[in-house]
Amino acid sequence: MENTVTVTDNRTGEQYTFPVTHDTIRAMDLRKIKVAPDDFGMMSYDPAFMNTASCESKITYIDGDKGILRYRGYDIADLAEHCTFPQVAYLVIHGELPDPEQETEWLAALRIHMGIFENIKKFMEGFRYDAHPMGMLVSTLAALSTFYPDAKDVRNSEVQMHCIRRIIGKIPIIAAYGYRHSKGLDYISPEPKLGYAENFMHMLWDRSPLEHLKHPVLARALDVLFILHIDHEQNCSTNAMRAVGSSEADPFLSIAGAAAALAGPLHGGANEEVLKMLDKIGSQENIPEFIRGVKEGKHKLMGFGHRVYKNYDPRARIIKRTAEEVFEVTGRNKKIDLAMELERIALTDDYFVSRKLYPNVDFYSGIIYEAMGLEPQMFTVLFAIPRAVGWLAQWQELINDPAQKIARPRQIYTGYEQRKLPDSYTYGAPSEESLAYTR
Ligand code: SDX
Numbered sequence: 001m002e003n004t005v006t007v008t009d010n011r012t013g014e015q016y017t018f019p020v021t022h023d024t025i026r027a028m029d030l031r032k033i034k035v036a037p038d039d040f041g042m043m044s045y046d047p048a049f050m051n052t053a054s055c056e057s058k059i060t061y062i063d064g065d066k067g068i069l070r071y072r073g074y075d076i077a078d079l080a081e082h083c084t085f086p087q088v089a090y091l092v093i094h095g096e097l098p099d100p101e102q103e104t105e106w107l108a109a110l111r112i113h114m115g116i117f118e119n120i121k122k123f124m125e126g127f128r129y130d131a132h133p134m135g136m137l138v139s140t141l142a143a144l145s146t147f148y149p150d151a152k153d154v155r156n157s158e159v160q161m162h163c164i165r166r167i168i169g170k171i172p173i174i175a176a177y178g179y180r181h182s183k184g185l186d187y188i189s190p191e192p193k194l195g196y197a198e199n200f201m202h203m204l205w206d207r208s209p210l211e212h213l214k215h216p217v218l219a220r221a222l223d224v225l226f227i228l229h230i231d232h233e234q235n236c237s238t239n240a241m242r243a244v245g246s247s248e249a250d251p252f253l254s255i256a257g258a259a260a261a262l263a264g265p266l267h268g269g270a271n272e273e274v275l276k277m278l279d280k281i282g283s284q285e286n287i288p289e290f291i292r293g294v295k296e297g298k299h300k301l302m303g304f305g306h307r308v309y310k311n312y313d314p315r316a317r318i319i320k321r322t323a324e325e326v327f328e329v330t331g332r333n334k335k336i337d338l339a340m341e342l343e344r345i346a347l348t349d350d351y352f353v354s355r356k357l358y359p360n361v362d363f364y365s366g367i368i369y370e371a372m373g374l375e376p377q378m379f380t381v382l383f384a385i386p387r388a389v390g391w392l393a394q395w396q397e398l399i400n401d402p403a404q405k406i407a408r409p410r411q412i413y414t415g416y417e418q419r420k421l422p423d424s425y426t427y428g429a430p431s432e433e434s435l436a437y438t439r
Contacts, residue, residue, distance in 0.1 A: 114192050187203075191206075241394055246405065
């Protein structure tokens with residue numbers, strides 16, 4: 001069997017045969033299809049890239065129909081159960097799990113970068129007290145670019161790894177400082193001898209009277225949640241990371257663009273929207289009316305649906321299990337019962353079943369964060385911290401991929417043909433009265 005497809009252009013009767021690799025054809029091959037020899041040639045039209053592969057990648061594999069998610073070949077459930085976030089971060093960045101010596105060096109390298117310039121603290125002081133933490137995170141990540149001009153040497157592999165370690169080390173600090181700023185509290189310096197998730201909790205809540213906040217079960221739950229959020233192949237924010245990175249903008253500017261994309265309510269901002277939705281529903285007896293509103297298109301069932309998963313998001317299943325462990329320490333967040341009833345109804349209702357709408361990673365995560373004492377505005381920041389690892393791995397893969405170049409899609413122009421300016425537009429020397437102000 002030949003690995004090709006043959007298409008017939010019925011406008012000319014011409015036949016074209018294209019090679020098939022990885023079950024795809026190269027979009028540039030379509031340009032051979034022309035009516036007249038000097039035509040530009042055919043393009044594909046794919047708004048929102050519903051059916052377009054933008055790259056080859058070795059980082060994450062998803063099978064949306066089977067609900068499979070693997071980082072570098074390892075199943076997400078195995079990684080979440082048996083590894084720590086720094087170990088999985090090493091795996092996603094380097095391609096292999098670290099041996100004990102590599103892990104020690106990796107942890108030491110991240111610790112070295114767990115600090116930010118005093119200027120950055122002053123920069124963050126400039127935000128209003130009620131600034132959204134995602135706005136602070138996006139802006140501060142971009143601002144870091146001004147402190148590390150060496151980062152512009154993006155094709156230097158040592159610079160790449162230096163920036164990767166810097167950002168992974170610093171993003172939890174910026175996130176925690178943003179949280180403390182929004183509470184009107186002083187900053188708590190990182191405690192490098194703590195684990196990555198524990199250190200983040202320390203910077204959020206140390207000296208808090210709520211002893212449970214430093215409970216090891218919560219730190220492990222956060223570690224697991226961080227693992228689940230590390231990467232998800234070519235999602236919206238990763239696409240933004242690759243697009244900005246393709247212009248050779250430095251990784252600080254590129255990751256600011258990625259974080260900005262994540263903030264959208266249809267993407268990483270959904271975990272905050274889920275809590276608002278549950279608060280709006282309020283009680284189980286209000287669920288039928290809310291579901292009716294979804295079917296009438298008045299609002300979405302936030303935390304449900306996915307571009308790729310047409311089955312249960314494997315991360316949602318693990319998060320649901322983790323929630324029970326957290327509630328053992330914090331007390332049960334009643335919203336979990338509301339969420340589970342919403343899920344039960346949605347999974348039996350043909351509107352959702354026919355559209356293959358299942359809970360995604362954002363449906364249960366916010367309920368855990370709230371039980372841990374975090375406000376909804378911080379939820380997307382908690383998504384961004386681990387996703388920085390995925391964004392950076394994808395960025396490095398892009399920069400080092402010889403098949404990649406600056407991203408610049410084409411368009412189908414459907415605007416006006418050429419037209420003449422109305423005679424009333426005859427720009428000449430400035431009129432006397434318009435010059436009056438200059439005298
Ligand atoms: C993330 O891509 C990733 O990998 C993302 C992510 C990652 O790790 O990076 O997994 C993280 O972003 C998870 C998604 C979080 N977002 C939400 O929970 C917001 C609610 N979900 C939807 O907005 C939606 O499901 C998307 C954005 C997630 C996916 O949108 P698609 O693939 O463009 O699907 P669609 O909008 O074309 O929907 C198909 C149908 C439509 O109905 P019809 O027009 O055919 O009648 O399903 C309906 C939609 O109206 N639909 C929903 C719905 N999601 C889709 N209806 C009600 N509630 C929803 N949540």
